Amino acid sequence: MLTLTNITKSYEHQPLLIGVSFSMDAGETVCLLGASGSGKSTLLRIIAGLESPEAGRVLWDGADLAPTPPHARDFGLVFQDYALFPHLTVFDNAAFGLRMRNLPKSEIQKRVAEVLDAVNLRGFESRRVTDLSGGEQQRVALARALATRPRLLMFDEPLGALDRSLKEDLLNELRAILHRTDIPAIYVTHDQEEAFAIADRILLLHEGTIVREGTPAQVWNDPQSAWAARFLGVGNVIEGKFRIHAKRSEFRIGKVETPFGIFEIHCEHGHVDGDYVALLLKPSAGGTRIQAEVEDVLFNREQFKVTLRGGLVVQLDEAPKVGSEISVAFRAECLGHA
Amino acid sequence: MIMFHREETKDAKISAKEAEGGGFVFSRFIFHHFDFALRSTPVGQRKPSSFIFLLPALLFLAVFFFLPLARILALSLDASVLTSENLLRAFRVFRFTFYQASLSTLLTFLLGLPAAVLFARFDFRGKSLLRALTAVPFMLPTVVVAAGFNALLGPRGWVNLAFSSLRNTQHATLEPFPFIGTISAILVAHVFYNTTIVIRIVGNALAHLDPRLEQAARTLGASPFRVWTRVTLPLLRAPILAAGLLVFLFDFTSFGVILLLGGPQFSTLELEIYIQSMQFLNLPMAALLSLIQLLCTLAFSILYTRVTTRALVPTAPKPSTARPPKSLREKIFVTAFCLLLSAFFILPLLSLPLRSLARLEADLGQRGQVTYGLTADYYRELFVNRRGSVFYVPPIEAARNSLGYAAATVALSLALGFPAASALTRPNRLTKLLDPLIMLPLGASAVTLGLGYIITFNRPLITDYWSLNTGHWSLLTSPLIVPLAHTIIALPFVIRTLQPALASIPERLRHAAAILGASPLRVWQTVDWPIISRAVLAAATFAFTVSLGEFGAASLLARPDFPTLPVAIARFLSQPGGLNYGQAMAMSTILMSVTLVGIILIERVRLPGSGEF
Numbered sequence: 001m002l003t004l005t006n007i008t009k010s011y012e013h014q015p016l017l018i019g020v021s022f023s024m025d026a027g028e029t030v031c032l033l034g035a036s037g038s039g040k041s042t043l044l045r046i047i048a049g050l051e052s053p054e055a056g057r058v059l060w061d062g063a064d065l066a067p068t069p070p071h072a073r074d075f076g077l078v079f080q081d082y083a084l085f086p087h088l089t090v091f092d093n094a095a096f097g098l099r100m101r102n103l104p105k106s107e108i109q110k111r112v113a114e115v116l117d118a119v120n121l122r123g124f125e126s127r128r129v130t131d132l133s134g135g136e137q138q139r140v141a142l143a144r145a146l147a148t149r150p151r152l153l154m155f156d157e158p159l160g161a162l163d164r165s166l167k168e169d170l171l172n173e174l175r176a177i178l179h180r181t182d183i184p185a186i187y188v189t190h191d192q193e194e195a196f197a198i199a200d201r202i203l204l205l206h207e208g209t210i211v212r213e214g215t216p217a218q219v220w221n222d223p224q225s226a227w228a229a230r231f232l233g234v235g236n237v238i239e240g241k242f243r244i245h246a247k248r249s250e251f252r253i254g255k256v257e258t259p260f261g262i263f264e265i266h267c268e269h270g271h272v273d274g275d276y277v278a279l280l281l282k283p284s285a286g287g288t289r290i291q292a293e294v295e296d297v298l299f300n301r302e303q304f305k306v307t308l309r310g311g312l313v314v315q316l317d318e319a320p321k322v323g324s325e326i327s328v329a330f331r332a333e334c335l336g337h338a
Numbered sequence: 339m340i341m342f343h344r345e346e347t348k349d350a351k352i353s354a355k356e357a358e359g360g361g362f363v364f365s366r367f368i369f370h371h372f373d374f375a376l377r378s379t380p381v382g383q384r385k386p387s388s389f390i391f392l393l394p395a396l397l398f399l400a401v402f403f404f405l406p407l408a409r410i411l412a413l414s415l416d417a418s419v420l421t422s423e424n425l426l427r428a429f430r431v432f433r434f435t436f437y438q439a440s441l442s443t444l445l446t447f448l449l450g451l452p453a454a455v456l457f458a459r460f461d462f463r464g465k466s467l468l469r470a471l472t473a474v475p476f477m478l479p480t481v482v483v484a485a486g487f488n489a490l491l492g493p494r495g496w497v498n499l500a501f502s503s504l505r506n507t508q509h510a511t512l513e514p515f516p517f518i519g520t521i522s523a524i525l526v527a528h529v530f531y532n533t534t535i536v537i538r539i540v541g542n543a544l545a546h547l548d549p550r551l552e553q554a555a556r557t558l559g560a561s562p563f564r565v566w567t568r569v570t571l572p573l574l575r576a577p578i579l580a581a582g583l584l585v586f587l588f589d590f591t592s593f594g595v596i597l598l599l600g601g602p603q604f605s606t607l608e609l610e611i612y613i614q615s616m617q618f619l620n621l622p623m624a625a626l627l628s629l630i631q632l633l634c635t636l637a638f639s640i641l642y643t644r645v646t647t648r649a650l651v652p653t654a655p656k657p658s659t660a661r662p663p664k665s666l667r668e669k670i671f672v673t674a675f676c677l678l679l680s681a682f683f684i685l686p687l688l689s690l691p692l693r694s695l696a697r698l699e700a701d702l703g704q705r706g707q708v709t710y711g712l713t714a715d716y717y718r719e720l721f722v723n724r725r726g727s728v729f730y731v732p733p734i735e736a737a738r739n740s741l742g743y744a745a746a747t748v749a750l751s752l753a754l755g756f757p758a759a760s761a762l763t764r765p766n767r768l769t770k771l772l773d774p775l776i777m778l779p780l781g782a783s784a785v786t787l788g789l790g791y792i793i794t795f796n797r798p799l800i801t802d803y804w805s806l807n808t809g810h811w812s813l814l815t816s817p818l819i820v821p822l823a824h825t826i827i828a829l830p831f832v833i834r835t836l837q838p839a840l841a842s843i844p845e846r847l848r849h850a851a852a853i854l855g856a857s858p859l860r861v862w863q864t865v866d867w868p869i870i871s872r873a874v875l876a877a878a879t880f881a882f883t884v885s886l887g888e889f890g891a892a893s894l895l896a897r898p899d900f901p902t903l904p905v906a907i908a909r910f911l912s913q914p915g916g917l918n919y920g921q922a923m924a925m926s927t928i929l930m931s932v933t934l935v936g937i938i939l940i941e942r943v944r945l946p947g948s949g950e951f
Binding site (some may be wrong): 148 | 548550551553554555556557558559560561562564565568569572573575
């Protein structure tokens with residue numbers, strides 16, 4: 001299986017990837033999640049062999065892939081905007097990789113029919129790809145990558161150009177196909193909803209390094225950094241000054257002074273008195289009560305998204321009046337240094 | 339029936355070697371036309387056009403373009419011409435023309451495709467300089483290019499003289515490397531001229547081709563070679579076809595290169611038109627060949643338009659995919675090809691001025707000790723009217739004539755082009771119909787134009803009136819005929835240069851100026867002129883350099899005692915003797931320098947202009 005060790009790469013003298021390492025298990029779908037410009041796509045291109053790292057190695061079953069050119073790696077890559085061959089039909093696009101492997105005609109026919117079936121594009125064989133809709137083009141790109149039955153599939157923001165409802169449908173189909181074929185996959189996106197929907201494991205990429213790794217649930221419940229919490233939209237992230245509670249220091253319990261009040265936290269970071277720390281506030285019955293004026297109320301399907309003066313956001317079942325004072329209880333989790 | 343001035347023709351037909359081709363002028367226009375089509379899509383924002391503005395240009399075209407073409411057509415369909423013998427002869431000429439054009443195109447791609455890859459895929463030091471260098475020949479008059487190759491590889495050129503002196507032979511005429519007068523000379527010069535077309539059209543398409551398509555093919559298991567054959571080349575089909583057709587068209591209609599570097603034995607359509615009309619005075623046969631030539635260029639132009647309008651090249655979001663060479667193989671390719679291109683494009687252009695300043699052999703009739711080395715004699719001789727020289731006047735008169743013709747061409751083409759361009763910037767049904775009509779001279783060869791003039795203007799237009807008042811005056815024998823032909827050639831470009839500049843002025847600006855109190859004249863002075871002045875300068879410079887270097891029409895039309903610079907150079911080149919040769923070199927060097935100044939001026943004026951407007 002795939003292993004990356006210490007991959008380092010810079011772009012125009014700016015470090016882009018700094019010692020990225022991870023490995024994959026059989027049949028696993030790993031999602032590389034990060035803001036645009038975080039080097040996710042470059043990492044994919046390095047794995048595909050389209051670019052070479054300045055340091056670090058890409059290994060497959062322990063063997064270094066550096067001497068293997070991209071066309072001999074047997075990895076599939078679905079490009080952002082699909083990169084379909086405009087001079088070829090749907091069939092010829094899907095058959096391209098098979099032809100490159102010099103398979104017999106009958107085998108190519110059979111496998112193309114199979115993959116076009118899998119992506120619901122039967123009957124599109126002789127269509128020009130330039131005449132297809134965005135969603136259909138995406139399916140052709142997927143079929144083209146699947147047809148060769150690669151040992152690894154990579155997706156570079158595959159749904160980025162599609163509208164929301166189409167995105168959800170395709171995401172579900174993609175997940176089904178990935179489970180069925182059992183091909184390990186790396187999925188790159190900047191959209192956390194896509195990532196949560198498709199990933200077995202999420203790697204959060206920020207400033208060239210993996211800042212958080214885990215299942216979607218683990219990452220959501222415990223983002224472990226202010227950046228991750230903000231990027232994922234987990235909840236309210238605020239800053240405050242750490243005040244050690246002398247008596248209870250051995251239990252790593254402290255108090256944090258914030259503009260919204262004083263919160264009690266329990267953390268393993270070893271902060272000292274006076275440190276500025278970031279806190280994640282989650283509504284919780286037993287927490288610190290905050291009185292604040294309602295600034296804005298937004299209808300958000302099941303609930304109402306209520307913004308309080310100062311910028312805190314809570315989800316409430318009933319809409320309070322804008323301008324009224326409400327009281328909400330928050331529990332704080334420490335996200336480390338601010 | 340054709341009362342053609344025999345005495346003049348006898349003089350003019352001194353040698354077939356002296357004429358130059360429509361190739362240069364014609365090619366240059368089409369190419370610029372193409373270039374501009376890419377750059378500018380004029381959007382008119384003004385009131386419906388006034389037909390009156392188009393009228394002068396249309397009338398001019400009717401008399402000096404369509405009428406001569408009609409006369410050619412009428413003459414070529416004469417029953418006496420359409421004999422099986424003539425048709426067979428015409429077919430043989432057509433076949434050779436087609437053959438040499440195909441071979442030239444093939445060779446042009448052999449050099450042009452790797453060069454296109456070099457410029458599209460790699461960044462290296464001096465890239466833009468090298469690119470500009472490859473484009474220079476395209477802008478140069480064919481006489482200059484012919485003189486350049488002559489200076490390098492001709493019997494009196496650097497290479498042959500160097501080897502002769504090494505072997506210590508007395509016979510300077512014995513060439514160790516025969517080049518001029520062989521088909522290789524024609525092919526090499528065609529490659530020299532047209533490589534830039536492949537670099538520009540195919541190279542640009544390649545540079546902007548979405549790199550992810552090739553990467554997708556790589557990840558799907560295609561080796562670099564198969565990526566090239568299965569993805570890159572098929573995607574570049576349209577630009578390759580377009581470049582191929584354009585190169586073929588220029589090689590097909592080439593005249594000066596074939597006449598001056600090949601010779602009369604290489605009978606292409608253009609050359610045969612010239613020989614039939616100037617040497618055998620067989621105008622009907624020349625007209626028949628002209629008709630074939632016109633039909634062929636028309637067919638190629640239509641094909642070309644179809645190819646370019648259907649072009650589908652997926653482009654990358656980034657402006658260019660070029661990068662420095664990385665692997666050893668890439669470095670070797672880049673270095674070797676840069677050296678090859680520099681040598682190929684610099685040597686002929688450099689040999690010319692150097693040869694014009696070097697005395698390497700004794701002049702004709704000169705005895706005793708000869709001083710070899712640097713000399714300004716060839717330039718000094720240009721001012722001397724020698725007995726027994728090829729002219730009745732000092733050769734420098736040719737430069738004076740050319741300057742006069744060029745100035746007249748500038749004045750006339752601007753006077754006609756300006757109103758026409760401003761009418762064409764207001765698109766309506768009429769201008770849409772007339773626009774291609776006005777651009778049509780782009781597709782006609784200069785030799786054909788010259789022939790048309792000979793057939794049409796050999797007698798007064800309004801016979802009785804003119805003959806009564808001026809005796810035997812006719813337009814054909816007047817020096818005016820040359821700038822008239824040059825104006826026909828320059829007009830499409832002048833219009834295409836002015837049009838986008840005029841169209842770029844939003845009507846709002848004029849309204850704003852008017853509301854602020856400017857009279858119509860002041861509006862023109864303060865709004866229109868400052869915006870279009872650069873375009874006017876570019877158009878004028880272009881008309882000027884075109885007229886200065888044009889040779890195909892001039893070789894048929896210029897009077898022997900009023901030669902143009904290219905005609906004079908061709909005449910010198912065809913004469914024996916080191917002094918004549920040296921003077922050809924000197925005049926070519928002067929022509930090259932003036933043209934280069936013109937090119938630089940156009941580029942400097944045009945580049946900031948086209949971006950800002």
